[in-house]
Amino acid sequence: MSPLNKPEMIPVGVIKPPYTQLKTRTPIPMASPALDLTLIASGREAFAAFVGDDGTQEVMTQLANEHGWSESRVLNGGVTEAIQVLADVPTPELLVVDLTGADDPLAAIDRLAAVCDENTRVIALGELNDITLYRSLIDQGVEEYLLKPISAPAIEAAVTAAPRQKGSATQEVKNGRQIVVVGARGGVGSSTVAVNLAWLMATDQNLRVAVIDFDLYFGTIALSLDLEPGRGFRDALANPGRIDGLFIERAMVRVSDNFFVLASETSLDQPVDFDPVAAEMLVEHLRQEFDCIVAEVPRGLLTAYPSLLSAADSALVVSDLSLAGMRDTVRLAEFVKNAAPVGALKVVANRAGAVKKGELSKEEFQKTADLKIDCVLPQDLKPAVDSVGAGKPMAAVAGRSKVVSGLRLLSRELSGVEPVASTSPLKRLFKR
Numbered sequence: 001m002s003p004l005n006k007p008e009m010i011p012v013g014v015i016k017p018p019y020t021q022l023k024t025r026t027p028i029p030m031a032s033p034a035l036d037l038t039l040i041a042s043g044r045e046a047f048a049a050f051v052g053d054d055g056t057q058e059v060m061t062q063l064a065n066e067h068g069w070s071e072s073r074v075l076n077g078g079v080t081e082a083i084q085v086l087a088d089v090p091t092p093e094l095l096v097v098d099l100t101g102a103d104d105p106l107a108a109i110d111r112l113a114a115v116c117d118e119n120t121r122v123i124a125l126g127e128l129n130d131i132t133l134y135r136s137l138i139d140q141g142v143e144e145y146l147l148k149p150i151s152a153p154a155i156e157a158a159v160t161a162a163p164r165q166k167g168s169a170t171q172e173v174k175n176g177r178q179i180v181v182v183g184a185r186g187g188v189g190s191s192t193v194a195v196n197l198a199w200l201m202a203t204d205q206n207l208r209v210a211v212i213d214f215d216l217y218f219g220t221i222a223l224s225l226d227l228e229p230g231r232g233f234r235d236a237l238a239n240p241g242r243i244d245g246l247f248i249e250r251a252m253v254r255v256s257d258n259f260f261v262l263a264s265e266t267s268l269d270q271p272v273d274f275d276p277v278a279a280e281m282l283v284e285h286l287r288q289e290f291d292c293i294v295a296e297v298p299r300g301l302l303t304a305y306p307s308l309l310s311a312a313d314s315a316l317v318v319s320d321l322s323l324a325g326m327r328d329t330v331r332l333a334e335f336v337k338n339a340a341p342v343g344a345l346k347v348v349a350n351r352a353g354a355v356k357k358g359e360l361s362k363e364e365f366q367k368t369a370d371l372k373i374d375c376v377l378p379q380d381l382k383p384a385v386d387s388v389g390a391g392k393p394m395a396a397v398a399g400r401s402k403v404v405s406g407l408r409l410l411s412r413e414l415s416g417v418e419p420v421a422s423t424s425p426l427k428r429l430f431k432r
């Protein structure tokens with residue numbers, strides 16, 4: 001079922017009688033007598049769909065017509081019927097199966113895989129909005145899982161998307177790192193940290209990086225990069241069924257060849273239909289295309305949807321060194337420890353030295369909070385001001401400042417790129 005090695009296309013619409021009769025087959029109850037399952041047995045076809053309801057059938061028929069495939073390949077049934085029908089005949093190049101009603105969709109897909117030819121592309125449809133199911137299906141070689149009701153653009157995008165490069169021994173599949181950034185309090189610099197880390201990974205380390213601003217109303221990541229975010233990101237978050245490579249590609253704003261942004265400037269009177277499964281699917285897709293995904297999530301959203309942390313490689317809680325910051329860091333860190341994988345939590349103290357009186361020292365903060373601070377970034381006004389003036393991150397305008405040096409070290413630790421050996425000319429001289 002691996003979608004690699006796209007087979008030679010059989011001229012569409014060419015189905016020559018006599019159709020091979022299905023061998024030992026128990027009759028399948030059919031809602032529509034117009035559909036003839038035996039049609040699928042006429043050699044390797046371009047397309048077949050097994051769908052269980054009228055709405056889906058209509059959309060699939062439209063798809064077939066648009067691609068010049070025979071409508072008769074839209075069959076009534078679901079994955080069980082697909083398994084029965086395809087057991088002894090060549091499987092089509094593209095197979096759409098409805099998982100609705102299957103007791104165990106994963107087991108059903110396993111059985112389907114056993115009767116499918118190597119290079120059949122499978123798109124699954126279903127009603128279960130569940131990221132674990134989605135991941136497992138993709139792992140099993142299903143190319144896309146779309147939620148019902150299916151829209152014509154969603155199925156069209158899934159069909160025309162480049163086949164997933166999964167399960168190939170020869171082709172490398174990215175499994176990008178996900179870094180979640182959350183501010184313990186407002187104004188502590190979480191957006192600054194997120195955008196600079198992403199910029200450093202893309203520019204210093206030459207990695208493919210996507211930065212996501214989940215603060216859909218008040219996010220400042222696009223602003224700090226002087227970008228105009230479109231509405232694609234907001235649409236994607238409301239429609240898990242539309243999340244696919246093409247859709248995401250359209251929603252992303254390009255900063256450079258290897259640095260992309262997903263952000264939104266939603267007007268305040270516009271409600272956002274945030275679906276956490278859509279967000280997880282989105283990140284899951286991006287992981288296949290990018291080396292690092294830096295996602296800034298407002299703390300309210302994160303606590304409402306802890307599943308946003310479930311696949312994070314690192315979860316950064318950014319705070320200042322104030323007492324209130326420490327208190328909120330403790331609470332948020334506890335939350336992150338429970339929701340994110342073990343060891344993902346990192347505490348970043350930003351704007352250290354900003355307040356002369358009343359600020360905790362690193363040691364006081366760590367002792368009272370019973371938490372390790374992984375990185376301290378100083379308050380550094382000039383880079384911050386220059387950054388705003390230039391519409392670029394601090395790292396782009398003040399690469400040698402202390403705050404950017406700290407961020408650079410942190411970015412390497414998070415992306416897994418080894419720190420470069422000291423570039424001091426004297427040290428290089430002595431090394432010879």
Ligand SMILES: Nc1ncnc2c1ncn2[C@@H]1O[C@H](COP(=O)(O)OP(=O)(O)OP(=O)(O)O)[C@@H](O)[C@H]1O
Pocket residue numbers: 183185186187188189190191192193220350351352377378379380381384385403
């Ligand atoms: N280390 C730093 N030194 C100096 N200024 C900083 C530093 N970090 C952030 N700032 C500045 O602090 C302000 C707030 O930063 P930022 O917008 O990143 O915070 P935030 O936590 O995302 O805020 P919000 O809660 O409003 O989203 C900005 O003007 C930024 O330039």
Ligand SMILES: [Mg+2]
Pocket residue numbers: 190191192215219220
């Ligand atoms: Mg912010």
